[in-house]
Amino acid sequence: MPRSCCWAGIRGRELERLLDQCRPQLYVSFRGSGPGRRTFHDECEVYVRRLRGGRRAQSEHCLVHFTSGSTGFAKAVTRSPQSLLRELETFRRIEGMAGPGSRVLLLGPVSHSFNLVAGCCITWTSGR
Numbered sequence: 001m002p003r004s005c006c007w008a009g010i011r012g013r014e015l016e017r018l019l020d021q022c023r024p025q026l027y028v029s030f031r032g033s034g035p036g037r038r039t040f041h042d043e044c045e046v047y048v049r050r051l052r053g054g055r056r057a058q059s060e061h062c063l064v065h066f067t068s069g070s071t072g073f074a075k076a077v078t079r080s081p082q083s084l085l086r087e088l089e090t091f092r093r094i095e096g097m098a099g100p101g102s103r104v105l106l107l108g109p110v111s112h113s114f115n116l117v118a119g120c121c122i123t124w125t126s127g128r
Helices: 012-022 081-092 113-124
Strands: 004-006 026-030 046-050 063-066 076-079
Touching: 012 076, 076 081, 081 113
Parallel strands: 004 026, 004 063
Antiparallel strands: 026 046, 063 076
């Protein structure tokens, strides 16, 4: 599985440092989001860029995302397919969590783990 990274909100030198450190094959970003943007967009464009010099995953990890960086530089969090599936199953057992037929409005940034997994991934994997 290609190694991919997803960041929304990390910019400039910090982003360059993380890309150099992780050397992902793919970089996923979003247009219409980021610092200074105060308007709501009901849709956004997702960009997937293949990076020259990106390394194939050396382990089963399929996703690298980052902490918010509120206490310093953002820190990498690597996820395996099994860890994501376990977390999704845990969320599915929570009463009131998004499920088949749900419409989700996600107000937090997907660069944060909870919003990415509990907001996006749970919706994408609901099956309907």
